Amino acid sequence: MxxxxxxxxxxxxxxxxxxxxxxxxxxxxxxxxxxxxDLKGLIYDEKDYDLKKKCNELGQFYVSDIDGNELDE
Structure with a gap:
């Protein structure tokens, strides 16, 4: 036991x-x-939602794979 x-x-x-x-x-x-x-943030571009910043952060993390500026377009 x-x-x-x-x-x-x-x-x-x-x-x-x-x-x-x-x-x-x-x-x-x-x-x-x-x-x-986050579709709501992507579609409606809310004030608190900084897509450009988040895309750039992702691009900085994956420098050789993702262009953050291009992703934001």
Whole structure:
């Protein structure tokens, strides 16, 4: 019984670590690319939504792949 409890606790701990790590990586991806899925901000060009800035930031991160100025057009 004690061995089962130990294994269960280790398993739950490992699952928590894996899920937490994946959540962190998903947040990082959302910070880089999430603005591309924000249709309201893209279509209506809200005041708080700075598309040019976000495109340039993405272009700076992926210098050899993306031209931020061209992406904004």
């Amino acid at each position: 004690e061995e089962m409890k130990r294994v269960l606790k280790e398993t739950v701990d490992r699952l928590f670590q894996e899920m937490n790590g994946r959540f962190v990586r998903l947040n990082e991806i959302d910070e880089k690319f999430g603005f591309l899925l």
